[in-house]
Amino acid sequence: MSTPHVPHPLLSVAPDKLRPTQITVGKAEVAEKRDIWRNLGKKKRKELIAAHWFPGVVGPKGKIYIVDHHHLGLALLEEGVKTVPVMVQRDFSWLEPDVFWRTMEFNRWAHPYDQHSNRMSYEDIPASLDKLADDPYRTLAARAREADGYSKDAMPYAEFLWADFYRRQLQLPGGKVSAKVMQQALLLAHGHAAAYLPGWAGASE
Template structure:
């Protein structure tokens, strides 16, 4: 393990996000899963799902993954979680800190409409992350096998931006207020497997056949 990496407990409320949105439907699923766990299972989950983070200005931890789980646990009033420190940039000036975070692909300053903002616009608390239903759609499509999980940072946000012009926001609201309509997920899976998505990470569709003489 590199010298900068180590595990420690931290207050969940003190963890700083490195993105602006989450998929509220995905957060709701994680809350439902948490509600079904008994105390021992909850402890086991917290010990195995540590939050990768970078120590930044004023010694704060900036998490680079598990934002959905973090918001779910925040709403469930969990106090402490385990953090894996990936790097220590606490001695770096704030502007350079964010330059380093961008260089390492550890920050994603895009809002719920896919628009880029200054890094200063990233919320300071997990509870302040806004809902992007297209991010929820991207997550559901991946779970349904529409595309493969990819190691590229923020790959699901790229898929969310791909779906954005193809689905009306109102069509992503379920009658019960939670989850996504199955019809929208089915349509998005078909789109994800089509040649139109072949440039995206994790694409697992089939190229359209080339006509003879083309």
Template sequence: MTPVAVRDLRPTQITVGMREVALKRQMLRSQSARKTGTFLGTHMVPVVLGPKKRNYVTDHHHLARALLEEGIGDVLVTVMSDLSDLDKDAFFFVLDNRAWMHPFDENGKRRGYNAIPKTMAGLVDDPYRSMAGELRRQGGFAKDTTPFSEFLWADFLRRRIDRDAVAKNFDKAMKEALNLAKAKDADYLPGWCGPTSD
């Protein structure tokens, strides 16, 4: 466990759901500084040390972005692996092969490693990632340990719900998402909890 400046954290993905970030910010603002400190003590940000000993975040990107936007200076990290001896290309190749990165843009298209922002402030909004987070909270699927499982759900929704419909009426789009989540078409996704015949 090491305190690291939030502004120095490096993402390992291109997008976040900004509605998710807003919820984290709201939670941080609604509690006392003491409670926030306790919360952050139990929600350490997992990182992999990369070239130049930089901290590359492998989870909790939404929290890190919220902390940055709320002006919270430091966060505790837990180092999952020290790959700082690798050159940049080898480092990203290892991250990719260990499922420690998600180089997909807001349209669900895989991009080159250089498309990943250098700071949390550079993360781009993917409204379908926000839908996936809300879908999980509403019981559409169960929390799962599969890396980037909510991005898999986001991609599923992206292929079935029009982006304009999401932008115009998020709540209505969520009703459609809940129905889609229970369908047989979604049974391959991590945490699926639709009806079964047994």
């Protein structure tokens, strides 16, 4: 059996039609991306969207599932952006839902874990970006990377692994990333306990 051919790999899709392939995001990151968007002029907004194609997979019933840029997608949805470019990686529209999701996870294109690091069923992955749950540890992991706590890594879902590491090590009162927490996070990032994580930059002297 031959797989369907995607005649137009670059699609224009409304953000509210994009299907997520994970359960959580860091809502503080989404808010930051919204702030950046609001401060851009019309030309810069067009340039930002043109430079950020959403990698996607065509799933059952022709639904478009994105496999990256969930934070940006949610930010643009909340800002009322009409369409975004999606670069189709594969067409799996002919697969049954259970086979589709197993295939997605095998390819590291799905991350069915909730904001407490619990493995969930594929049915728990939201049908739309605006239903993604907040994981403040995902925000902490992103900010630690931005502060050179560790290096960006091509491994899919690398920041989720860092989020799980911090979840076991630090408390986030009120789900907020304070300056004190950031200081502790950076120290932990350069400790030997984090050596197994993608992008680990080595132990502090």
